[in-house]
Each structure stands twice: as structure tokens, then as C-alpha cells.
Amino acid sequence: MTAPTDQPDATTDLVSLLRPVVRESSVSEVAKRLLDHLTEGNLRPGTRLPAERQLAEALGVARSSVRGALSALDVLGIIEIKPGSGSYVRANTSEFLPRAINWGLMLGQRRTQDLVEVRAFMERMSARLAAERADDADVSRLSGHLERMREAGGDVTAFIEADIAFHLETANIARNTVLNDILHSIRALLQAWMERAGDVEGTITGTLHEHGTILEAIRRRDPEAADRAMTEHMRLASVRLQSSLDTEPAEAEEHPGAGAPAAT
Template identity: 50%
Template structure:
């Protein structure tokens, strides 16, 4: 498999690994369900660190290309013909420039969804949204659970906007950005700031005032975008340094 993939430039490790694996997995030379080599073997074959391989596989899992099974390994999900539409639509968004553009698109879609939700969100959904805020507050020191509550908060707003296309877009974009969201909330003080921002969005939604909700979500997207871009920049610098 190493010969089929080839080594990559360590300066652009994650995006290069993901794209190289993407090309190989959609070439039709391996069968669906095939177990891929272990991270250590892939890292050695590609001449890069295991962390870059791990992040690349995580990105490909989000795209639906592979299935990562803890304790078992990573497997190819479908055939080349099934995977090709996914690679065409999302494959180029794995690098830093496209990720920055994705952050900007996500910001505007989140603001649009929040404004719609201000008038359409039911009392039951508002109550559930409050529960997600409580979950975030209770898990400031647990990044995994905090981010899960964060994700549910945003997806519930998108769901309340009652627009399936908007919901699907936001779900896909959020999934693609998940690695960067996790890095941007690595420290508890960063999680606290994010909680405060989400709380202000929630409080604005309680008023059902679209303008207030738009302002709160815009403020959140501005600071969240800065966190994501800062994390992306740090990763790029580290990749070049490595």
C-alpha cells in the first residue's frame, strides 16, 4: 500500500495525507470493507507523524469514506463509484485555505438559521436548548462532552429553522470543522468563553426577537471564527516546523 500512496511533504501533512488517501481509496483498487494499515504503518510509509495520519483519517471518516472502529481498525466504507460524489463535493476542503472559507460560510449559515429559529422554535425546543447549555456548563473540564453539547446546541437551532437543506449543510460543515473546534476549546478558559457566548444566544432566543438573536449569534460566530482560524494557523506553523 505504501507504494500506491507514496510519501508526502511534511509541510502540508494533514491535507496532503487526506488527499493522498482519498485518491487511493477511490481508485477502485481495493474492495469495500478492506481494513487499512495501522496508523503507525501509514505514518512510516508516508514519512510523517502519526498525529497527521490520525487527523487525516478523522477527516475521511467525517466525509463517509472510511469507518474507524475503536479496537478494530479503519475500514473502507463503500466502492469507488459510491464515494466519488463525496470526494468531488468535499475533498478539496481539507486544506487550510478551504477550511478558512468553510469557517466563513458556516458563520453566515449559523446566523441565518438562528434568525429563522427565533420565530419558529417551539417551547419544547427552547427547553431542550437550555438543557444543552446546562450540559456545557457541567462539562467545562470534559472537552468531549462539552463539544457534544455544543454540537447539539447548534444542530437544534438549525433544526428549529425548519429548512432541511440548511440543516444538512450546517451538519456537514460542523462535522468537517470538528477537529478544529476541539483544538480551539482545548483549555477550560476557552470553553468558558464559548459557554458565555452560547448562553447569550440562548437568552436572545428566549425573547424571540430575531434582531437580538442575530446580534448574539453574530458575536458568537465572530469569536468562534477567530478561535478556529487561530488554531488552524497554529497547526500550519507546526506542520511547517515539523
């Protein structure tokens, strides 16, 4: 692998080339825009990408959208995120582009549904282990994420961020590094489909209730109840995903090029 190099000129050029994405908070659109520049040869291996703030300003999106896009590209092996240093284009990135397009950023309905199915099993295990292993500090952190979901109100971006944080916190509490890594990867890939969560009627109210039930089971240290609560949440989340997928053909005709629908 080519050692990362600090290339301020390349960073400046990329920022100047980027144009605002049409839909705010569009993780998939941000990732596709960066992929476009990779395929055009604008970003060489070892190039350090602009900071999240710069990318967000250049694209006209929230930093959370940039963060989600970079996370997906990292999972797919397109870039490497170095804590405290930045995000760098990996060497031999061209080898990964077909896989990125086929598997990650342009997920079709069938593969998205397969991912949701796998995630359901992983999340159930996560909730069960969290109920067995949580201490009071863990429960307090998890409760904080649920409170931020409530405080988000109609701010879908803030709600989704808090929703993701709740699930990742549950995985952290489970204290299983393999399970944690798998769930992080799945969430990063699914996030590209999560941007229209608020478009499905009852999503926010239903999701809040379901998360509250999961939290209460973990608070009581009841693995069976946590498993049941997460199973029901995953079932209803799958229903909401299917509902958003069912609206895609009609909306695609009315709004060509619109972003992919989402799950919560």
C-alpha cells in the first residue's frame, strides 16, 4: 500500500470540483460524488481527502452525511480513515470500485432486504448480550441516546443520528468485538438507504416506542425481554423499509434521479 501523503493541492482541487448535492443529508449522493472523482482519476492513491467540514460546505450537506459516506467508503476499502490524521485514498483503489458499485453504494432492493435480514439477527444478539452485561453507566448512556431521539422532534437527520447511536451503543454494551464490527459495517452500508425515514407515516412515534421497550428490558437486565423487544423492532423496521421501497417506482417517474429510499 502506498504510504499516505499530505497533498494540500489535491485537497484544494477536490473541494473546488465538488458541487452541492441536490438532496441534503444524502449519504449515498455524497459517496457517489467522491466515487466519481476517483473513477475520473482526480484522486491519486495516498491523497488525503478534505476535512469533513470542508466537504460538507462544498457539497451543501450536513457533516453527518459526509461522515456516513466516508464510513461506507472505508468499509468498502476505498479509503482509509486514520484517527487524528484524516481520510486517505487507498492504493489500488480501482480494484475495489466494481465491488463498491455492486455491493455498497448502489444497493438494490433485494440486497438491501438481505442486509436487513442479517442485521435483525445481529441486533437481537446484541440486545440479549447487552441485557446480560450492562452496568448502570451503560444504561445511562443508552438512555441519553433515546432522549436525544425524542428531542430531535421533526429533525429527521438528528433523529437518525441518535437512532444509529442507540444501536451502536447497544452493540458496545454487548462487549463482543466481532459482533460490534459486523453491526458497524452493516449500519454503514444501510445508512445510504435511511434518508427518507421520516417519509413513512408513524416512523418516529413507532421507533421511539420500540427503542423505549428495548431500553427498559436492558435496564431490567432481562435478556429474553430484550431479545423480544429487538425482534419486534426489527420486524416493524422491515415493514417500514418495504413501505418506502414500494413508493420508489412512482417517485422515480416523477423525480428522475431521486435518491434511494430508507430504512430505520
